[in-house]
Amino acid sequence: MNAWIVWPVVVPLAAATLSVLAGQRMARVIIGSATVAIVGALAGLTLQVWQNGPQRHVIGGWEPPLGIQLYADGLSVVMLWMSTVVGALIGVYALGYFAHDSGTTGTAATGEHGDNSELFWPLWLFLWAALHALFLSADIFNLYVTLELLGLAGVALVNLAGGQLALVAGMRYLLASLLGSLAYFLGVAFLYATCGVLDVRMLSTRVSAHPAVWLAIAVMTLGLLLKTALFPLHFWLPPAHANAPAPVSALLSALVVKASFYLLLRLWFQVFSVVLPPVAGQVLGILGVLAILWGSVLALRQQRLKLLVAYSTVAQIGYLFVLFPLAGGTAWGAAAWSGGTFHALAHACAKAAMFMAAGTMMAALGHDHLHELAGMGQRLPLSMFAFALAGVSLMGLPPSGGFVAKWLLLDAALASGQWWWGAVLIVGGLLAAGYVFLVLRQAFAPLPADVRYRPVPRVMELAALSLALLAFLLGLMAIPPLTLLQIGAPFVGGLGTEALP
């Protein structure tokens, strides 16, 4: 059996189907074994990519352009690991979260949670499958279907919270998501009309400087930017991420926005690279800068913990787009490429941990008002610690994954002579420190005597802590993922800090 590549998609889909049919206890067993199976398949795939380079799987035996093929290079594998590890730990967290939740529904403090929390599991599995399908697909129409799968799963998960805020946020998210998909779809139609193929590899050889191609690039990019919530198209993100149940917030902020970013990377650097003028990358970079500044400043002004974390996502997405203006040159392209994608990875771990820790505090207190979190360091030391470690990665301090990403991007910025991008990275790190410590200082404030506090399942705290530790220590194990990222990357060699001539 050497087709490891298909199982990360097939297994969660099968598990989702079975878990709807099975009883609650059986469903747990199914989901657990599915997770193990996915990890195993991914390990197999990683080994294949590591040893033999990018892997292809021609579905149905129909070679492109007629059929669809799956494609996995280093970037796909890193993204798959990201979604598998983060997704699995969010699943562990959700076990505790929904158990705690269902034990206490009806109390006014938790807010109006929906009564359909067992639906979290199939939806989560569908989301997982959609992510994996997206990371592996090499067909632009198939990617459209995975985008829709992802968007619907995301919105459905937000609505699990059930309250009025969540419903409205879910609708806004749904509309934005559908609009983004349709724009992408229009691009697909134009590309098919011009090039006559849907396969990514074949497209890359057929695109030319043609009005229809430019239009396709424009609408696809805009659609994906909307889905990635890059400033100024981020309006839907904070309410949706802040009002969803905590495990869902973690899934959306950590993984879902990365999917459309990934797709954008693929399209820009592997399909459209020949026809894109450099100024296009600069535009995305500027939007990224604005996102960093705007998101950070708004995060500093929030009164609610989860909104603060959500605005932090808006800011952190900005970092991803600093990649685009920097990945132009050959000497530093590899550093920018690795830095940007590594940032996606580090942010996924850190942000998921942060939302999970925030959710734990919210579950314990019944609210997430920032100024009433005083003394949480004594009540929930593990969660506060997880929040702090994740915060270190967001600030880009060593030895976290965020630091490695910042180093590489900074390196690329200086190497390309565009030092101003580096300055923004540094300012962004300081702003991140501002809003992270806004929360952390509450940990040391004296504990008020009259606060109602409900114990939370330990598993929630531990899941968040594991992810936070992963984010914190990612910098110490950066070499394997960075090496993997080079496999099949558009920029070969040149990664490192060799001197300029």
Added chain:
Amino acid sequence: MQGHPAANIPLSEGQPGGCSVRRLLALFSWALVLVLAWAALSLPSHSPGLVDFVHAELEHSGVVNPVTAVLLNFRSYDTLLEVGVLLLAVFGVWALPRERVWGAPLGAPVAGPVLHTFVRLLAPLMIVVGGYLLWIGAYAPGGAFQGGAVLAAMGVLVWLSDLAPLPRFSRWDMRMALLLGFATFLAVAGGVMVGGGRLLEYPRLWAGSVILLIETALTVSIACILILLFLGGVGEKRRATEGVREREAKQ
């Protein structure tokens, strides 16, 4: 309809933006039309397309209708995920907070002897039409979705005219019906790999039969899904605790 507030959502709600905003928007839309039209006019008059590839392999696809060949063989992976989207919509509707009011006797006021007789005559016919559409898909336009849609329409019609109660999808067998299509499709997709094949690589000789099997299962499931989507999550999935909570809510 029962006077429920949600039953009549006034369409006039909300104020469209200010005058200048509207003007700007109109300007933007016209600009968009022009840009899109420019790109559209620049398209090659004969797009290259994949028609030759399809016809070259059509005889191995197991069906005669090229569209069905694309949908269920050449690009069957798309269709697999598309059925996933359908299911996901159902789960998404279920995940919404439950609506209590849109009760079962919705159809009662409009039901009458003429309607009853008409539906009684129509229902079997629709089942036949649905089956026909499913079968003809291999040769001509048609297929699982079309068949399933007709069956779903029949179900809705029967329910609206109050001839039969809604099926309860909390029941295990109804859930099976709901998931049958996706499960079959997925099982085939993975099952063909056991012998060392690739995902969704049907055995050449059996391709036609396999496609028919998948489409049959899909027809049943799509009918269920469409009925559920029509209902929008009403009358489904009551849990034991719910009655208690409703009483609490009333107090």
Added chain:
Amino acid sequence: MNAAVLYTLMGVGLFSIGLHGFLAQPHLLRKVLALNIMGSGVFAVLMATAWRGPQLPPDPVPHALVLTGIVVAVSATAFALALLRRIHTATGRASLPEDTAA
């Protein structure tokens, strides 16, 4: 100017009308409908690519893509409508707060 170009132009026209409606109309139902109009526009553009001249058979691939697209649109629309009903029940309104305020 052939039939395909006409279809394409109609498609982009529908797309633009839909987008205008989506942005201009605060009512959520109208927004959902506008998205469907946009979708129809894309379908039309895609259908036009299937045209290969009066004698030749059409390209079946765009047909299949459009069928898939329709199913996706149906699912999304059904879900959006259900969500819309819940919002109306919960808030008594059928528009997003920011649009109502404007």
Added chain:
Amino acid sequence: MSWDTALPVLVLLSSLVPGLVIFFLREEQSRVRTALNLAGAVVKIGLVGIMLWGVYHERHYETRLPLLPGLDLILRADALAMLLTTLSAGLWLVTTIFAVGYLEGSPHRSRFFGFFSLCVTATMGIALAHNLLTFFVFYELLTLTTYPLVIHRGTPQALRAGRTYLVYTLAGSAVLLLGIVWLHRVAGPFSFTQGGALSHLGPQSHGTLLVIFALLIAGVGVKAALVPLHGWLPVAMVAPAPVSALLHAVAVVKAGAFGVVRVVYEVFGIRFAADLGVTTPLALLAALTIVYGSLRAVVQDDLKRRLAYSTVSQVSYIALGVATPGSISSIGGIVHLVHQGIMKITLFFCAGNLAETLGIHRVSEMNGVGRRMPWTMVAFTVAALGMIGVPPMAGFISKWYLGVGAVEAGQGWIIAVLAASSALNAAYFLPILHTAWFKHPTGEWKEEHPRGRFEADWRLLLPSLVTAALVIATGLFASTVMSPLTWAKLIAAREYQP
């Protein structure tokens, strides 16, 4: 992994592991906590002792871990590293004893001692770091682990101080990071090298190197409290006394000063730096800091604030010595790294002792305290005299070498700065001594703790006496084999090798 590669890691682990375990201890498990702390400190001293012996006999202890493509995390015990590791390891033990006594019965001790150990781990990492990347990693860890110590009390005042501390240190490290990445772009990956690693770069990159030097010095200058980057240090005085002792003598300020040494000697190299023309501005900045800190210290009534401004002033002796060309100045600067640590920690121990035993926080409250707490005040007197530069205390040695070095370098103005500074030192220390010994007590002290067998709790008294004895010993036995002065001479000689 052989013993030689494991040793630097073990030195770190000897405080990291106890620190992490302590976090999970319950508040009332104070015996286990103390045992862990002391065991860690003793093991660390043992390991550092072995390392010291080995380095003296030219053995190489080095650990590498690939961190970034082409860049390793390197821990290596070289002569300069041993100076700071020995100082930190030794002072950690006494500070731990002091902190156990000082914090007895107060809340959140597990949290405190956990971060306390992590803080020492970070300092050890800074000492052993063998390239800028490694240095930066531990430099940042130090920031993160000291923040909880600064705001330990959780009062609004402490939280404000913590914010100031973070604003300064994080901004500093951002600048430092920019400098480091840029330098790697210009020069490629390199390790700390005696005599500098950049002299091969041609004149076309000298402009860039000037900017990078400014960035690096600004980055480490925040922690070294160079004027005008010193604003956080007096504010951070709200922290408990052991933390202040740690901040001023062992960890934060010392890390900054150590960074200055590394950057000038082992990144740029003193000769190359002098060629670039950056040493004179640095020396001027250091001189300014010395005078400014002393002037501010004179007018402070709060004892800990006065000591804090004294630190601002005294630490810059190190920068001054480093920035003055000539091996004798270097010896003075490097040896002051150790001497300042011992003297300042003694002073802070005594200040904490006074505060904890009698509730004295201001100089004006110290009338006649020498009679009530003679041992404490003897220790304080020794350290204060050392700071002024009275022979044969440690401070005299530093100032002597700095002065002779200035003459050697032909920089007469440095003599003037040293003289002025010594006069100011006297101006803010001698009144304290006078008040304590010769004035009559104004009234009964409010006794915070019942009078023990000694004038104060022995855990508070012993550390200050030990360090005071060290102040005399390092001065008296400066020319013996293992004295800080001998090490400083060794380092300076290698730096100035032709």
